[in-house]
């Protein structure tokens with residue numbers, strides 16, 4: 001398999017600058033030999049500190065969102081150029097918490113992804129069904145819709161710079177991880193969708209798809225052993241250096 005594994009932490013709304021210094025300093029030596037790509041996505045206020053501390057290491061820094069406009073009257077938003085200027089490389093887009101609590105839609109996810117790519121950022125695009133949707137047998141319908149909309153107007157050439165994160169909403173922060181089989185089978189649906197949108201070879205070789213949702217030191221190796229799973233987007237377990245490094249060394 002030619003897809004390199006990528007483990008990314010999503011700190012969500014956690015860590016002050018002081019806590020960032022502590023966590024990143026502890027993390028650097030623990031993950032320096034990692035064979036996978038290592039990313040930490042932090043709140044905006046921690047980004048400069050994280051970039052500064054990780055300079056020259058194998059840890060890349062990401063933001064947790066980005067606006068689609070270059071600038072303007074969008075109170076509270078941050079543009080892609082602002083992130084690039086800080087030295088940020090990745091950005092999470094369309095996390096289910098954004099969709100659930102902040103009105104993010106398939107269309108805004110697409111607009112944010114295009115703006116991120118245009119500025120040279122690498123989007124981590126999140127998709128995933130709710131428990132209701134899974135129980136109603138709508139997993140495929142939801143994932144095909146979310147994936148198709150997110151990639152609208154994005155050229156094949158950009159695929160190497162995009163990561164997809166499959167995060168079933170019912171597994172996030174609940175301790176209820178999807179079984180490795182369920183995660184694998186569901187990610188296959190996303191990969192098949194990408195094959196249809198682009199080409200089978202692109203989907204097989206160039207599209208990295210992470211699993212996210214209560215992934216931790218204990219279950220990472222089982223999940224990462226699955227053929228379709230190329231990485232993890234880690235919430236709670238990314239907040240402690242030891243825990244996150246164990247996931248990184250799955």
Ligand code: 13P
Pocket residue numbers: 010095167171172173174175212213214215233234235236237
């Ligand atoms: P948890 O790992 O805390 O379940 O969060 C997953 C997540 O939402 C990562 O983006």
